[in-house]
Amino acid sequence: MLAFDSAAKRFGPVAALDGCTFEARPGRITGFLGPNGAGKTTAMRAVFGLVRLDAGAVSWRGAPVTGVERARFGYMPEERGLYPRMRVREQLLYLGQLCGRTDSDVGQIADRWLERLGLADRATDRLDALSHGNQQRVQLIAALVNEPDLLVLDEPFSGLDPIAMAAMADLLAELAAAGATVLFSSHQLDLVEELCEDVVIIDHGRIVLAGDLTDLRAAVPQRFVDIRYRGLAPDWSRLATVQVVEAKDGHARLQVDRDADLAAVVAAARSSGDVVSFAYQPPTLSELFRQAVAA
Incomplete structure (x- = not known):
């Protein structure tokens, strides 16, 4: 070693x-x-x-x-x-x-x-x-x-x-x-x-x-949600526990707390169009890196 x-x-x-x-x-x-x-x-x-x-x-x-x-x-x-x-x-x-x-x-x-x-x-x-x-x-x-x-x-x-x-x-x-x-x-x-x-x-x-x-x-308290959808971009600002990490046509990556209401996230996406995919994930290494060097 x-x-x-x-x-x-x-x-x-x-x-x-x-x-x-x-x-x-x-x-x-x-x-x-x-x-x-x-x-x-x-x-x-x-x-x-x-x-x-x-x-x-x-x-x-x-x-x-x-x-x-x-x-x-x-x-x-x-x-x-x-x-x-x-x-x-x-x-x-x-x-x-x-x-x-x-x-x-x-x-x-x-x-x-x-x-x-x-x-x-x-x-x-x-x-x-x-x-x-x-x-x-x-x-x-x-x-x-x-x-x-x-x-x-x-x-x-x-x-x-x-x-x-x-x-x-x-x-x-x-x-x-x-x-x-x-x-x-x-x-x-x-x-x-x-x-x-x-x-x-x-x-x-x-x-x-x-x-x-x-x-x-696994130790990071936040989780990330990747959503792909068809239609207009949802208004994520209505969700107090959500932070937009990335957003572009048909795709959004959101940072949420562990106890966030995921049903509300899906409902917000469905209010503007059809949800194609929904993935709830721990942070990527890039996100870990940015958090570590910004601390």
Whole structure:
């Protein structure tokens, strides 16, 4: 398990990390979320010793993180961390050797991932000859050549098309199912909601929400109603316990209290037209996120 315990880091007057405490558990995918500049990248770099904490600690399996442990970690930074003029397979071998693997071991692992991600025929190309999406795939392989126990990825889905995003999501799920600890950041909250069991939300260097996503959604006192209808838009202002989250032709999403009169909501919709569908739901991850960073 990866654990942050009261981690703090300042850059001049800016508190990039302000007493951060959270965990990423083995065999699970943890989504690490926050607005731009919230502290996500600083926290990830602290795992690898690229940022020295002012206070607090990062631990792995209950012990301080050392170079031995980091040789079993995989890291995919948001900014390209590879050599653009170096050939793809050559640099994968080099990076794997830095982690202490033998040439033959790294070669087999690299070739397996190149084949899996559709890059076997580009293995001898220079990195800068590849498209952005293929460079992103190579960067992922670079994080996997040491068969890591912990995988930390900073915006891994950036620039990928929908097919490539689905393939990477499946891959991360597979790695977690095999026992790896996976922590990744993303601004694509719909993807995080679909993929992650756990989420950690950071804002201005502080953890504002963390835990099992299902439990976090269930704990919110408000519920949401999605209504699709035919006809004129209902006058939701007549319902005191209803807040309109989104409204457009034929559809409305409403925030209601747990004890709200749902029959009155349906009646208001029927007063203007025909109700096509009605769904009573906990908040989405996007709604959780907005509530957490606005608090």
